Amino acid sequence: MSPPNSAPTVAVPLAAVPAVAAQPAYRRILLKLSGEALMGDEAYGIKRETIDRIVAEIAEVVRLGVQIAVVIGGGNIFRGVAPGAAGMDRATADYIGMLATLMNALALQDALRRAGVESRVQSALRIDQVAEPYIRGRALRHLEEHRVVIFAAGTGNPFFTTDTAAALRGREMNVDVVLKATKVDGVYTADPMKDAAAKRYSTLTFDEAIVKNLKVMDATALALCRDQKMLLKVFSIFVPGALKRVVLGEDEGTLVHC
Numbered sequence: 095m096s097p098p099n100s101a102p103t104v105a106v107p108l109a110a111v112p113a114v115a116a117q118p119a120y121r122r123i124l125l126k127l128s129g130e131a132l133m134g135d136e137a138y139g140i141k142r143e144t145i146d147r148i149v150a151e152i153a154e155v156v157r158l159g160v161q162i163a164v165v166i167g168g169g170n171i172f173r174g175v176a177p178g179a180a181g182m183d184r185a186t187a188d189y190i191g192m193l194a195t196l197m198n199a200l201a202l203q204d205a206l207r208r209a210g211v212e213s214r215v216q217s218a219l220r221i222d223q224v225a226e227p228y229i230r231g232r233a234l235r236h237l238e239e240h241r242v243v244i245f246a247a248g249t250g251n252p253f254f255t256t257d258t259a260a261a262l263r264g265r266e267m268n269v270d271v272v273l274k275a276t277k278v279d280g281v282y283t284a285d286p287m288k289d290a291a292a293k294r295y296s297t298l299t300f301d302e303a304i305v306k307n308l309k310v311m312d313a314t315a316l317a318l319c320r321d322q323k324m325l326l327k328v329f330s331i332f333v334p335g336a337l338k339r340v341v342l343g344e345d346e347g348t349l350v351h352c
Contacts, residue, residue, distance in 0.1 A: 119343030120270040122161040122237060125152070126260035127275050129170035129198050131331050138170050140201050149205040151337045152242065156211055160341055161237040163267050164244045165260040166202060168194025188252035192219055195256065199246035200224060206242060213242035218250030218259075230266050237267065257315035265322045272324055273340060274311065275331035280348035281310050295348045300326075303350055310350060319350070326350040 131148065134141030155162060171194035199215045206213045214236050217225040225246060226232065236243045248259040257274075264272040281303070284292040300320035303310045310316060310328060319326050329336050329347030339346040 116158060116342055118155075118158045118160050118341045120160060120341055122163075122267065122269045123155075123341065124163045124165065124260060124264040124267060124269045124272045125275060125337075126257065126272060127164055127166045127202075127331065128256075129167040129172070129194065130277075131170075131275055132198060132201070133170045140170065140198070145201060145205045146209075148331060149202070149209045149211070151331075151335070152206065153209050153211050154335075154338050155341050156240065156242065158338075158341060159240075161240060162242045163233070163237060163263060163269065164199075164202065164242060165248075165256055165263055166195055166198045166244060166246065167256040168192070168196075168198055170194075171197055185252035189219075192247040192250070195248060196221065196225060196246040199244045202244055211242055212240070213244060215244045215246055218245070218247035233267065243267075255312050255315065257311040258318065261311070261315040261318040261322075261324070264324055265318070270325065272319065272326045273337070274326065274328045275337070276328060277330060277332060279330040279333055279336070279346075281308055281328050281350070296345065297349045297351065300350055300352060310348075316350075320352055323352050 127148070132140045132145050134144035152162060168191050172191045196215075196217055196219070199217070203213050203215050215225040216228045216233055218228050220227050228245065228250070233243050245259065245263050248254060248256050249262055260272055260274070278286060280294045281298055282292040282294050286292040298308070298310075300316050302308075304313060304316055310326070311319070327340055327347050327349050329340050331337065336346050
């Protein structure tokens with residue numbers, strides 16, 4: 095029973111509830127999520143358990159009051175049609191890849207809805223029946239209202255990767271940091287899967303990453319982050335709790351800076 099003269103309890107959406115126990119290091123983030131991250135241990139497609147686990151991690155960060163934008167790739171879907179795309183015109187293949195990112199964005203939005211997190215999908219290609227068109231001002235309003243914004247279809251142009259789309263949207267959304275979720279827990283001196291002596295960088299400059307060809311992101315995305323002085327954090331989305339630890343400013347992954 096409520097105490098006398100207390101205000102009535104009002105149900106508040108999950109995304110509107112900031113946490114009080116922990117103080118995030120970043121107010122607004124952009125999460126670059128590869129399509130392959132949704133596959134789990136499957137050859138291609140989306141694994142339900144994997145996407146639900148990723149969404150649970152996103153929901154934890156939403157509870158901290160952090161505003162989240164997501165750029166999602168389409169490799170998990172395009173991989174299944176790649177053999178048939180051999181010899182295809184590059185621009186046509188890239189547009190197919192953009193449509194794959196939209197499929198992933200809708201799947202992610204549905205999983206967020208089931209987890210009680212409000213979100214919006216904005217597409218760089220106009221498909222108004224299923225997604226909003228990309229409009230910067232509207233996306234910013236969604237973020238300010240604590241909706242997760244999922245950007246689909248990359249930049250809307252062929253010959254540009256979703257890494258570049260992440261750098262571009264990150265700058266447009268004025269995020270504090272771009273978080274690239276990968277299969278490994280940071281950037282290493284060599285491929286840790288092939289070289290047991292490989293060491294993880296705790297921090298790294300963009301110039302070092304470019305000169306050493308460390309494959310953090312493609313060169314266009316790295317140059318854009320560097321020129322716009324945006325922070326980039328590389329971490330593993332497969333390590334439980336890693337996303338929250340990154341947002342809290344803990345020593346997780348590799349920070350790339352100017």
